[in-house]
Amino acid sequence: MIEIEELTRTFGTRTAVDRLTLTIGEGEVFALLGPNGAGKTTTVRMLGCLIGRTSGRAVVAGQRIGDPGADRRIRGLIGLLPEEPGLYPDLTAVQTLDYFGKLHQLPKRVRAERTEELLTRLGLWERRDSKAATYSKGMRQRLAIARALIHDPPVLFLDEPTANLDPEGARAVREFLLQLRAERRTIVLNTHDLAEAERVCDRVGVLRTRLVAVGSPAELRAQLHGSTTRIRLDAVTDPVLAAVRALHPEGVRADGDTITVAVADPVRENPELVAAVVAAGGRVQSVVPVTASLEEVYLELLGEEKAP
Numbered sequence: 001m002i003e004i005e006e007l008t009r010t011f012g013t014r015t016a017v018d019r020l021t022l023t024i025g026e027g028e029v030f031a032l033l034g035p036n037g038a039g040k041t042t043t044v045r046m047l048g049c050l051i052g053r054t055s056g057r058a059v060v061a062g063q064r065i066g067d068p069g070a071d072r073r074i075r076g077l078i079g080l081l082p083e084e085p086g087l088y089p090d091l092t093a094v095q096t097l098d099y100f101g102k103l104h105q106l107p108k109r110v111r112a113e114r115t116e117e118l119l120t121r122l123g124l125w126e127r128r129d130s131k132a133a134t135y136s137k138g139m140r141q142r143l144a145i146a147r148a149l150i151h152d153p154p155v156l157f158l159d160e161p162t163a164n165l166d167p168e169g170a171r172a173v174r175e176f177l178l179q180l181r182a183e184r185r186t187i188v189l190n191t192h193d194l195a196e197a198e199r200v201c202d203r204v205g206v207l208r209t210r211l212v213a214v215g216s217p218a219e220l221r222a223q224l225h226g227s228t229t230r231i232r233l234d235a236v237t238d239p240v241l242a243a244v245r246a247l248h249p250e251g252v253r254a255d256g257d258t259i260t261v262a263v264a265d266p267v268r269e270n271p272e273l274v275a276a277v278v279a280a281g282g283r284v285q286s287v288v289p290v291t292a293s294l295e296e297v298y299l300e301l302l303g304e305e306k307a308p
């Protein structure tokens, strides 16, 4: 649905996005993660035809950016939630969606239907005739999301959709994202919120001007950490430790009543490990597979990137 090849954007001497190559499939929810200034917004602005590219190529919903007339066609096929909602404060929710529906040349009946559907789904129908100026930040954000969807686009770009929202507001937006995902829309989400990326996205790309890593959260974890198994015992004895080390000469740590073991394939290795511990007289209280959080993976990836 989105194919990006060597996409680059410079501002003067500063390179904001450097040779980004990435393919995002139809119906995929993809998070672009990265620190401030990493080039996430610039990427989305290029793909949404709001700014030009310096070099490289990208095809969005079958349209090649930069081709004659492609900008207009792409705008009809994508919905964009910018970093700032940028609503007209004096328009009500209904007037806002009607106005943007007109810009997309939707017939009156379709505009009315889509407006009712979106405002209902986003919990704004009761307040449909209030001006945007009277809305809370969370309501403004939901109205901006409705605006991005008024023309029913198959592709959505959401720039930090839950930034600055309180936990309740963020949850409402996240739940709506899960509904959009179930509708098989292709979604590119810029976020700093790793828990959010983990919850709603199929894959993440870590961007720091260049693409540092890409994969599902589980793949990125496995790529960096493998897995760890933590075995808690009544007591860690020398024979138990020796039995574990006989199976795993490397990556074994004893700490108090716990042994931590690095394993490549927990499903295959954990039963052998537990059997060896028990055979050596260990009394097992619990066996817990430990996985790194996406946050740990992210920080490690960016840490590696910083190294020369």
Ligand SMILES: Nc1ncnc2c1ncn2[C@@H]1O[C@H](COP(=O)(O)OP(=O)(O)OP(=O)(O)O)[C@@H](O)[C@H]1O
Binding pocket: 011, 014, 015, 016, 034, 035, 036, 037, 038, 039, 040, 041, 042, 043
């Ligand atoms: N219009 C512009 N003129 C000059 N420099 C720009 C412009 N837009 C972005 N930049 C620079 O490009 C780099 C990438 O910015 P961008 O806004 O894409 O990052 P981001 O990952 O979205 O950051 P944030 O998480 O803070 O929103 C930054 O160094 C920024 O200062």
